[in-house]
Amino acid sequence: MNTQEYIALEDQYNARNYQPLDVVLTRGNGVWVEDVEGRRYMDFLAAYSALNQGHCHPRIVKVMVEQAAKLALTSRAFRNDQLPLLAKELCELTGYEMMLPMNTGAEAVETAIKAARKWGYRIKGVPEDRARVIACYGNFHGRTITIVSFSPEEQYRDGFGPFTPGFTLIPYGEAEALEAAITPHTVAFLVEPIQGESGVVVPPPGYLRQVRDICNRHNILLILDEIQSGLGRTGRLLAADHEGVRGDMVTLGKALSGGMYPVSAVLASREVLGVFQPGDHGSTYGGNPLACAVAREALKVLVEEKLVERAAELGEYMLARLRQITSPHIQKVRGKGLWAGIVLKPEAGGARRFCEALLERGLLCKETHWNVIRLAPPLVITKDQIDWAVERLEEVLQMP
Numbered sequence: 179m180n181t182q183e184y185i186a187l188e189d190q191y192n193a194r195n196y197q198p199l200d201v202v203l204t205r206g207n208g209v210w211v212e213d214v215e216g217r218r219y220m221d222f223l224a225a226y227s228a229l230n231q232g233h234c235h236p237r238i239v240k241v242m243v244e245q246a247a248k249l250a251l252t253s254r255a256f257r258n259d260q261l262p263l264l265a266k267e268l269c270e271l272t273g274y275e276m277m278l279p280m281n282t283g284a285e286a287v288e289t290a291i292k293a294a295r296k297w298g299y300r301i302k303g304v305p306e307d308r309a310r311v312i313a314c315y316g317n318f319h320g321r322t323i324t325i326v327s328f329s330p331e332e333q334y335r336d337g338f339g340p341f342t343p344g345f346t347l348i349p350y351g352e353a354e355a356l357e358a359a360i361t362p363h364t365v366a367f368l369v370e371p372i373q374g375e376s377g378v379v380v381p382p383p384g385y386l387r388q389v390r391d392i393c394n395r396h397n398i399l400l401i402l403d404e405i406q407s408g409l410g411r412t413g414r415l416l417a418a419d420h421e422g423v424r425g426d427m428v429t430l431g432k433a434l435s436g437g438m439y440p441v442s443a444v445l446a447s448r449e450v451l452g453v454f455q456p457g458d459h460g461s462t463y464g465g466n467p468l469a470c471a472v473a474r475e476a477l478k479v480l481v482e483e484k485l486v487e488r489a490a491e492l493g494e495y496m497l498a499r500l501r502q503i504t505s506p507h508i509q510k511v512r513g514k515g516l517w518a519g520i521v522l523k524p525e526a527g528g529a530r531r532f533c534e535a536l537l538e539r540g541l542l543c544k545e546t547h548w549n550v551i552r553l554a555p556p557l558v559i560t561k562d563q564i565d566w567a568v569e570r571l572e573e574v575l576q577m578p
């Protein structure tokens with residue numbers, strides 16, 4: 179079958195909840211992918227940072243195949259020999275006391291919200307059913323009904339109500355707005371250290387330290403959603419490490435499995451995750467031995483291949499090169515580590531046409547918020563490969 183035939187089939191039988199670029203991929207290795215026509219592309223999106231370790235990392239593939247042949251799923255009705263090891267290794271790596279494993283990022287966020295509410299009632303003493311969580315304009319935390327209940331994106335909510343109450347939105351990057359929004363019923367502030375879907379929006383320096391201090395003073399939990407920003411993307415293990423800030427809860431997903439399998443987790447203190455009693459919360463696949471073995475190896479690859487350090491070093495290089503591009507279309511380049519948003523001027527006509535032109539030249543990236551080209555290559559990328567990609571970006575950004 180050729181590209182057009184695959185597209186026709188997908189459009190006939192698969193719900194159209196996405197508008198993908200018309201390239202049909204069939205294999206991947208490191209930063210490279212290949213389509214069904216045998217054309218090669220460099221992946222500069224890395225599945226929104228799920229592929230920090232690169233496509234089909236041989237070490238993770240090996241562990242996945244071996245574990246799949248040995249024991250894949252027990253359910254949490256029984257224990258397995260991989261979950262305790264992942265829990266220990268992930269907590270030791272990040273310095274948090276406990277974890278709770280789930281599958282998708284949205285489930286990790288839902289879990290954090292449930293924990294925050296229960297903590298509010300049981301420990302803080304908020305009256306039953308009155309707990310409120312503060313989140314930010316420009317947020318992206320997933321697609322469940324509760325999460326889109328506080329999405330500022332009209333399209334994410336349109337037609338999906340009624341919504342879950344108990345959320346307040348404030349501007350991102352303004353610590354005073356948090357202080358002003360807190361009430362006696364506030365249990366948590368949920369925030370991305372850098373807003374990914376919003377177009378790699380980096381808050382002002384000191385923001386996370388300020389919100390940490392405000393949360394301490396008002397006895398509310400700081401929940402850092404590091405599903406996209408965490409695990410090396412910004413040049414530190416967690417993006418909040420840049421400011422030396424620790425959350426009361428941290429959500430991880432995406433690169434936690436190196437792109438092999440949905441694995442997510444909530445990290446927190448014993449006090450916070452201790453609010454869950456047996457039966458309070460769960461997931462059939464959450465913490466399964468296949469997921470845990472894959473996540474353990476994905477974390478080992480991150481550490482042993484020094485991908486975090488690599489993102490810091492090459493990220494600086496990539497951002498410097500991007501900022502040197504002269505183009506009539508660029509308004510500014512934002513970013514941290516190997517993560518950047520090229521913000522186009524309103525008159526550039528949107529980012530999609532540039533992404534389509536890049537596809538023609540063998541570079542895969544995706545627009546976000548119509549006027550931002552988001553760049554997030556696998557962290558295994560080399561300097562030469564960055565040069566190759568930047569040359570193509572320079573070329574398309576000269577288009578009329």
Ligand SMILES: *Cc1c(COP(=O)(O)O)cnc(C)c1O
Nearest residue numbers: 282283284318319320403405406
């Ligand atoms: C991707 C993402 C999520 C949702 O993860 P899914 O696995 O798609 O449910 C949540 N928060 C952030 C910051 C994300 O980037």
